[in-house]
Amino acid sequence: MKIIKRDGHIVDYCPDKIETAIQKANLEVEESERVTEQQIRNIIKYIEGLKKKRMLVEDIQDVIEMRLMALGKYVLAKQYITYRYTRELVRRSNTTDLSIKELINGESEYWNTENSNKNATVVTTQRDYLAGITSTDITRRFLLPEDIVKAHDEGIIHFHDADYFAQNALHNCDLINLDDMLQNGTNINGVMIEKPHRFLTAMTIATQLITAVNSSQYGGCTITLTHLAPFVRSSYENYVKKYKTRGMSKDDIEKYAKEDLKREVTDGVQTFQYQINSMTTTNGQAPFLSVCMYLGETDEYKEELAMIIEEVLKQRTAGMKNEKGVYITPAFPKLLYVLEEDNIKPKSKYYYLTKLAAKCTAKRMVPDYISEKVMKELKKNEYGEGECYPCMGCRSFLTPDRSISLGNIAKAKNYVEGKGKYYGRFNQGVVTINLPDIALTSGKDMEIFWKVFDERLELCHRALQIRHKRLSKVTSDVAPILWQYGALSRLEKGESIHELLHHGYSTISLGYAGLYECVKYMTGHSHTDGGKGRDFGLQVMQHLNDACKKWKEEEDIDYSVYGTPIESTTYKFAKCLRDRFGKIKGITDRDYITNSYHVPVFEEIDAFTKLKLESEFQRLSPGGAISYIETPNLENNLDTVMEVIKFIYDNIMYAELNTKSDYCQECGYTGEILIDDNLEWYCPNCGNRDHDKLNVARRTCGYIGTNFWNKGRTQEIKERVIHIDNKDDE
Numbered sequence: 001m002k003i004i005k006r007d008g009h010i011v012d013y014c015p016d017k018i019e020t021a022i023q024k025a026n027l028e029v030e031e032s033e034r035v036t037e038q039q040i041r042n043i044i045k046y047i048e049g050l051k052k053k054r055m056l057v058e059d060i061q062d063v064i065e066m067r068l069m070a071l072g073k074y075v076l077a078k079q080y081i082t083y084r085y086t087r088e089l090v091r092r093s094n095t096t097d098l099s100i101k102e103l104i105n106g107e108s109e110y111w112n113t114e115n116s117n118k119n120a121t122v123v124t125t126q127r128d129y130l131a132g133i134t135s136t137d138i139t140r141r142f143l144l145p146e147d148i149v150k151a152h153d154e155g156i157i158h159f160h161d162a163d164y165f166a167q168n169a170l171h172n173c174d175l176i177n178l179d180d181m182l183q184n185g186t187n188i189n190g191v192m193i194e195k196p197h198r199f200l201t202a203m204t205i206a207t208q209l210i211t212a213v214n215s216s217q218y219g220g221c222t223i224t225l226t227h228l229a230p231f232v233r234s235s236y237e238n239y240v241k242k243y244k245t246r247g248m249s250k251d252d253i254e255k256y257a258k259e260d261l262k263r264e265v266t267d268g269v270q271t272f273q274y275q276i277n278s279m280t281t282t283n284g285q286a287p288f289l290s291v292c293m294y295l296g297e298t299d300e301y302k303e304e305l306a307m308i309i310e311e312v313l314k315q316r317t318a319g320m321k322n323e324k325g326v327y328i329t330p331a332f333p334k335l336l337y338v339l340e341e342d343n344i345k346p347k348s349k350y351y352y353l354t355k356l357a358a359k360c361t362a363k364r365m366v367p368d369y370i371s372e373k374v375m376k377e378l379k380k381n382e383y384g385e386g387e388c389y390p391c392m393g394c395r396s397f398l399t400p401d402r403s404i405s406l407g408n409i410a411k412a413k414n415y416v417e418g419k420g421k422y423y424g425r426f427n428q429g430v431v432t433i434n435l436p437d438i439a440l441t442s443g444k445d446m447e448i449f450w451k452v453f454d455e456r457l458e459l460c461h462r463a464l465q466i467r468h469k470r471l472s473k474v475t476s477d478v479a480p481i482l483w484q485y486g487a488l489s490r491l492e493k494g495e496s497i498h499e500l501l502h503h504g505y506s507t508i509s510l511g512y513a514g515l516y517e518c519v520k521y522m523t524g525h526s527h528t529d530g531g532k533g534r535d536f537g538l539q540v541m542q543h544l545n546d547a548c549k550k551w552k553e554e555e556d557i558d559y560s561v562y563g564t565p566i567e568s569t570t571y572k573f574a575k576c577l578r579d580r581f582g583k584i585k586g587i588t589d590r591d592y593i594t595n596s597y598h599v600p601v602f603e604e605i606d607a608f609t610k611l612k613l614e615s616e617f618q619r620l621s622p623g624g625a626i627s628y629i630e631t632p633n634l635e636n637n638l639d640t641v642m643e644v645i646k647f648i649y650d651n652i653m654y655a656e657l658n659t660k661s662d663y664c665q666e667c668g669y670t671g672e673i674l675i676d677d678n679l680e681w682y683c684p685n686c687g688n689r690d691h692d693k694l695n696v697a698r699r700t701c702g703y704i705g706t707n708f709w710n711k712g713r714t715q716e717i718k719e720r721v722i723h724i725d726n727k728d729d730e
Helices: 015-026 037-049 057-070 074-091 097-104 123-143 146-153 178-184 199-214 225-244 250-278 302-318 351-364 372-378 435-442 446-471 515-523 532-555 569-581 607-618 638-651 711-718
Strands: 002-004 010-012 054-056 157-159 186-188 191-193 221-224 289-293 334-339 368-371 427-434 507-513 558-563 627-630 654-658 662-664
Touching: 002 057, 015 037, 015 057, 015 074, 037 057, 054 057, 057 074, 146 157, 146 446, 157 446, 157 569, 178 186, 178 199, 178 225, 186 199, 191 199, 199 221, 199 225, 199 250, 221 225, 225 250, 225 289, 225 302, 250 302, 289 302, 302 334, 302 351, 334 351, 334 372, 334 638, 351 638, 351 654, 368 372, 368 638, 372 638, 427 435, 427 446, 427 569, 435 446, 435 515, 435 569, 446 507, 446 532, 507 532, 507 569, 515 532, 532 558, 532 607, 569 711, 607 627, 607 638, 638 654
Parallel strands: 002 054, 221 289, 289 334, 334 368, 427 507, 507 558, 627 654
Antiparallel strands: 002 010, 157 427, 186 191, 368 654
16 A cells, blocks of 8 residues: 655555554553554554555544544544644744744844834844744644634734743733832842832832833833832931931921932932833833823822922933934833823912923823823722723723722732722733724625624634633743732732632733724714714724623623724734725725724824814723824924813823924934835935934834834824914914
């Protein structure tokens, strides 16, 4: 008998190979599940008894599986199938080689523009990307079902962060419980870190903790300055004590202590800013950090907190020096400024801080603004109380705390019974649904649209379940800084994190993209029309929320609708749509699709109308959302900035202003670096096109990018219209 191999070659039949394969499977099961040598010989005789002149190798393997099951050896049959599948994977060509070669040689457009905050030519980033290529390959071949991989490749869904998924220990973003770590001590790499006794030390330790935490996950993290405010008081008390021992008068003690404290706050903030921007995490970039400034988080240390906020805003407005010694806009940390009664009204005590924030925004694009008023209307805990808290990273918001009545499941040392807990909570990961693809697949048939929508939602659901199940195997040992030493919990060594994945403690995100294109194709209207388009857009958003609610109730997992910050994926989705459906005017004729619920970047609309309109959709994106407006240079028009800020406070939970403050190293031009018709960046003053000599900062998807973008995102940036007419600068 001749055997036809998979590649078509014909070889002689060899019974020894059959015996070897079955024996290898035999060794992987318990003795009671094994077959005897005689039974193996009988299987071989059965194959030979078929008296075939030729057999496909796959057919022989099918016969072996059938005979094993006929003997009642189901466990062994399963093991043989696994062995067979593994051998098949080994036979496949290595899919990572080309990607690795292109990355190392700098030939990959994808890796060169995958992340606007990573430089793919430097060794630390390449090391992260090399690991990512391997992880992606393992994820595709071993960890995800073929239909999910196929849907991802076709741009029907996007399985985020596959480059980190091979490690079952990594989660997305979080709010660091810095208060617990600083007040109660922590541990980094086996070194005990005790409670600091002064502000400068606390700021230094904070940067080390942030870098360690960011290196143990793949998403963004957030801290609040409130957790650092007590150490300002500690420093002041130390200075008072020092001058008391010198026998100075009360007035002099107070005077010199305040002077020393002011210097220390300045030094501490500078230390923090420099270290965050100069440190590199294992992800190959500076820590992806957001810093919250929320006066309402404390009564006891409000004055100290105000001092820190003031200094952070002043130093951020100044910027950081580039290699030429010129002050430019840094990407991180992202700043989050909470608007509240104490700082929004002209006569309120901390209005001066909001004015500083406005000046900083006009110059450096940050801070972003969270409305305490609107957030408390939208985010209510299980007792019906409105709460205000920052996002994790750029836009991921936790759902209101449903775990209050469960008690201290994270075993945090700073837990307060009966109070909502946000710091120490996290997100498990994201899968995004491509809304325009659903619309185009339906051919404008509404019945088909909702049917396909549900099918795609279930595909996302299964992919999210895989994410959840992978994390559910994790024990606290995989990242002690997160799970044992206070960043997210204080679990025992070897303890499972499983409980923290349920009961509303953490979220898992159903992302979505392209609401505008979806609505436009189905109705002929933009979702901004205030009529048919708007109504259908809200229906689509509600359907996403209904699905998450159903899954949440069935599984006690906090599924949440998330307006995905698709950076490179916007280009991928656009290309896939065009490949599948051709070039359709106004739908697939650009190299990008619109982020989340946003008004499309090319649609003419004023700032206030845009924010008000988007606020309605932001409410239906509880797991993550941010709105923005594009502005000209407003450094000389801060009254307009303040007007926008006040509008945000009254109307929308989370929003930002996108300004421009670029720099050309060739000629010293400061202003807006432009994009030509070929999507190339250039200096309008001297024509310089060298990326290495252009400092460009643009809001990408809620965060600032400084390393340029792929073709799709660059086109989107080029087509952005201005939402404010800066008449004072005309």
